[in-house]
Amino acid sequence: MQTRKHNVSAVIEHLEGEARERLIVWLKRRMQECNITLEALQHALQQDIDEAKRIRYRDAWGNTWTGDGEHPEWLRRAVAAGQSIDHFLCE
Template identity: 45%
Template sequence: MKGKIADGEARERLTIWIRRRMLEFGITFDALETSIQEDLAHPPLYRDARGHDWNGVGPMPDWLTAARHAGLDPDFFRIEEPKEGPQHKRGVVYRQADLFE
């Protein structure tokens, strides 16, 4: 396993890197926790193929504004709530795939 980083070592390096960036940008654990709680309270309502998302709070982001000006309905990007379960048709299961979660 020469030349490869073990999972534990990779995790440790990542933790050190994250802590340094937090110090560099003045991010506290309280601010991080508040941000996470805010994200959980306002989940995204719109998402494009590149993974940009918007929760409907605040001004419309540039990617969605550009799509609207190009003639696309913003509802095209609306994330659908899962229905009762996967839909079945002739033995095939149809469901909305979300590659960014």
């Protein structure tokens, strides 16, 4: 799963010239309108990155599990139905 930071970076890097500059201006304007500082955005994006690193198992519906504690209900049901737990392992 890509984090929001990677998604934004990928979009900006893919764009060229004027389109790229317009997107950057738009993002800055929206951040100002919502009183979002660069530091707050960086903190939120880092939290997303940290969260993504902790996720070890995910199903097709977006349910996740870190691998700590008991298996969540969605994973118990899938394993009981014959699915291998390794099928849900994130790479």
